[in-house]
Amino acid sequence: MISVGIDLGTQSVKALVLKDDKIVARVKAFSGFDPTKAAEQAVQEALKNAQVAIEAVSSFTATGSGMELAPYSAATVSMMGADAKAGTYLFPNARTIIDVGAEEARSVKCDNNGVMVDFVVNERCAAGAGAFIEAMARALEVKLEDMGPLSLKAERASPINASCVIFGESDVVSLIHRQESKPEIARAVFDAMADRVSSMVHRLGVNPDVVLIGGVAKDVGFVASLKRKLGVDILIPEAPEFAGALGAALIGARKGKVK
Amino acid sequence: MKKNQTEPKRFMPEIAQKEMDELRNTVKAASERIMAENVERMKKTSPNRPKEMEYFDEIANLFGKRAKEIEAAKAQGKKVIGYMCLFAPTELILAADAIPVRINSGWYDASKLGDRVVPVEVCPVIRSTIGAKMIDLSPYLELSDALISVLTCDGMTKLSEILGDYKQIWGMSNPRIKDSVQALKFWNDEIKLMKSNIEKLSGNKITPKNLKAAILQTQRATKVFRRLQDLRRGNPVIMGRDAMLVNQTYMWDDIARWTEKTEALCVELERRVQRKEWVCSPDTPRVMLTGTPMFWPDNWKVPTLIEEGNPSGVLVADELCSSERLLYDPVGVDEWSMDDMLNAIGERYLMASTCPCFTSNDGNEDRINWLLNKVKEWNVQGVIYYVVRGCMLYAMEYTRVKRVLDKANIPVYYLDTEYTREDVGQLKTRVEAFLEMLNARVDF
Amino acid sequence: MSMEILGNALQWIIAGSSVLAGVLAILIWIKNKTRKVTYLRFFIQIAMLAGVYISFTMALWLGILMLLIFLLTMVSGRFFCGWICPFGFYMDLFSQARKALKIKYVNLPQRANEALNKLRYIVFAAIIGWCIYLILTSGQLLQPFFLFLRGPFRPLNLFVDPLEPLVLPFGEIFGLSGYSLSYPYMRDINFYTGDPFWASIFVYLFVGLTVAASFVVRRFWCRFCPTGLSIAILNKYKGLKWMPLLKINKDETKCTKCGICKRVCPVQVTKVYDERGGDIAPSTCIQCFRCVEMCPYADTLKVEFAGKTIFKSRNWLEPSDIE
Secondary structure, X not given: OEEEXXXXXXXXXXXXXXXXXXXXXXXXXXXXXXXXXXXXXHHHHHHHHHOOOHHHEEEEEEEOOOHHHOOOOOEEOOHHHHHHXXXXXXXXXXXXXXXXXXXXXXXXXXXXXXXXXXXXXXXXOHHHOHHHHHHHHHHHOOOHHHHHHHHHOOOOOOOOOOXXXXXXXXXXXXXXXXXOOHHHHHHHHHHHHHHHHHHHHHHHOOOOOEEEEOHHHHOHHHHHHHHHHHOOOEEOOOOHHHHHHHHHHHHHHHHHHHO | OOOOOOOOOOOOOOOOXXXXXXXXXXXXXXXXXXXXXXXXHHHHHOOOOOOOHHHHHHHOOOOOHHXXXXXXXXXXXXXXXXXXOOOOOHHHHHHOXXXXXXXXXXXXXXXXXXXXXXXXXXXXXXXXXXXXXHOOOOHHHHHOXXXXXXXOOHHHHHHXXXXXXXXXXXXXXXXXXXXXXXXXXXXXXXXXXXXXXXXXXXXXXXXXXXXXXXXXXXXXXXXXXXXXHHOOOOOOOOOHHHHHHHHHHOOOOXXXXXXXXXXXXXXXXXXXXXXXXXXXXXXXXXXXEEEOOXXXXXXXXXXXXXXXXXXXXXXXXXXXXXXXXXXXXXXXXXXXXXHHHHHHHHHHHHOOOXXXXXXXXXXXXXXXHHHHHHHXXXXXXXXXXXXXXXXXXXXXXXXXXXXXXXXXXXXXXXXXXXXXXXXXXXXXXXXXXXXXXXXXXXHO | OHHHHHHHHHHHHHHHXXXXXXXXXXXXXXXXXXXXXHHHHHHHHHHHHHHHHHHOOOOOOHHHHHHHHHHXXXXXXXXXXXXXXXXXXXXXXXXXXXXXXXXXXXXXXXXXXXXXXXXXXXXXXXXXXXXXXXXXXXXXXXXXHHHHOOHHHHHHHHHHHHHOOOEEOXXXXXXXXXXXXXXXXXXXXHHHHOOHHHHHHHHHHHHHHHXXXXXXXXXXXHHOOHHHHHHHHHHOOHHHXXXXXXXXXXXXXXXXXXXXXXXXXXXXXXXXXXXXXXXXXXXXXXXXXXXXXXXXXXXXXXXXXXXXXXXXXXOOOOOOOOO
């Protein structure tokens, strides 16, 4: 059975094709001004890669902040539900799933069937999401993808006082003027983020195994800081930014079977 | 002490009459639009909405029929006594042939005006009431001859001072430890003082005869109120928003008429139960709300998200002082002497209250017990713990309630929000995820 | 002739009250159609009073009667006090008179009430002790004396005194032979005072004080009456906690702590309010069930006999077919 999952995020759309519970294709594209069109194109490309005709697809399921805009009258499922499903698919013992995206972070507690039992969302403070790294990278004049490796070079973190992204930038500039090293500032950035994410997760309770997904999971600097703050091992899947689309596809497949 | 209108205000800024009128008209127009929209949405969500709801839809218009009725009654010499919290003794007001009306403000736009007077961290209900007073928005507040202000929380305490610049305020201190020996005695003394205040203002003496009549009237209202809530135990014959609207209109409607109309509604609903005419699918997730009060019209935000979401749920119960806590407890009179009636009134308002402004000597379990009982008897599948930002009392009780509900294996979700329309998108995500979670539990 | 008329009248009273009581009982307990346990109790009290009067026309074995009362408390707590005892009935009548006159009742301060409750133990112990003393010093054959509570058993008569009806079917009063006025504890006051002048003074004082006291304080005598004590002693022993079989049960989660049960209790029992939940059987409770009758939350307070519910609080603002 073929099931398609679409994740319409704020910056990018991800499409994933699932055939008999195995991932056969996945495509990521920029959302742009027309997320519906971008999603359509991503799905078509993914189906082409998987060599599957669109008529053979049993279900389309969408998730993400823009899920209402999904094409193909896709069924919708919450990001939390999708995260829970994907987490347990990728790691059968996953019980706490942390999803850090560009603009918000969330955490889901689930049972062994991938059914979510509790969740917590932090959408008020961007300092607990990817946008923070972007802003800090700009202030440090470092490329976004270099922030992680840079921070790993540091032994300690510089003190960043600002709790707000907006003021963080000027904070960083003053730290540079005080001759603080860039690796240490970079590490402080990730520590601050990890702080907010971990206090959010603690509201749910840290239940191993802990899985980290979402675009920011690819950043080694953040992962290191989060491991330190949570004090437990963190599992990261390959291609963590596709977890949402994967979860949506899995839920669609299950619903199809039930029908 | 009546405040002279020309004396300088202690808190409120001076606003030119023209600006005030403009603001009022804007907010009023927006509010009328929102009220109509809410009613439309309620009608659309359940095509076979009970016919008796028509009366409540009309009374729901805060600026409409009822406001005019009260104005006409005032012109004939009747007094209007407003109150903010549930602890004001309505029976005494009715006995003195005055009109009780609750004046809490549910207007989002007014809360922004309140920001000019108090910091944004203050409870939005308080800010909204301040804003409403600033532009003379609320017909009920404007028509009140006096306000009974029970000083339950910090916000209420200072609000009474702010409103004291315009209205005669009768403050009532409620004891925070509600079951100590002194507490009840003190509260009964406050009630007696309130009795003489009301008598003096209205010019009518409160006699055992008219007090008994007033108590019987509120007892009848409680009877029909409980009957309505009982009808929500089984499969849904009325959507939660509709029931909440009925509950809430009690706050400003004529009590005798409200009782009559709610009774007619109950009769219609009982017929539906017999004919199995459900207003939505019986396997819709059954949700309960608990927390800070939700005042009409703007605060229909969260109930609307719950009942119109995808997936959608149905509100079957709540623990809100703007809804199911309003009339739940009756005045239990032993012997119809003035003394016993006053004691009964005092006890009814103090003892059974589940407001977190209280604590007690024996563990303060009233609210916990009420929630657990509701969850069990109304077959609630999930609880949304609703808090407007700024309320310490409800926010701080969350941990305890969560632990109790976790033990009872009922999912509870903490939803905090403000008097703003801007977070509807974010709330939608979370409410829908919660409803999805409830659906999944049922599947398994 | 007058005795016959009286006899017939009494039989009608008993029959009538029993029928009314029976009807009410069926309505309340089986159909849950009405709440007025107080009315039911009233009819039963009338029937009981008439019965007691009739029993005074026969030679009573007071000793057996006393034992029966004590045994009854093992099964049903102080049910005797609330439903059968004539003295209690008189006090209820005084309360009704007070209500009709719109006079408010007086609550004893909690401490005073508790002190009076404890007084029962002292009085009880004194009576028993005195009786034992008399037995030890009498050296006479005990059996016939016990049945009629005479001789060394005379002090135990105090336990049966509340049963005294106001009119006795012998003696003479107001020139009418065949009746005399009486009052609980009157005959013992006479007996122990000896001198007839002082005896009548004490009797008038006693009657006056108890009538006045129970006029303003509900069920005044019951708070320290030694007759109603036996269950309190037994309850202290762990093995006997299942006694009495008639108990009040409270559902913990349904109670809103509204305080109505505490307010309406005629003997000011606070345990029904104070206890969190479960079985409640205070030794001062006279089982009048006013608390259960007035509790406005369904299924919160229940009257249970041997675990089976026979009466429970209900949503009392529901319409009642017969009120």
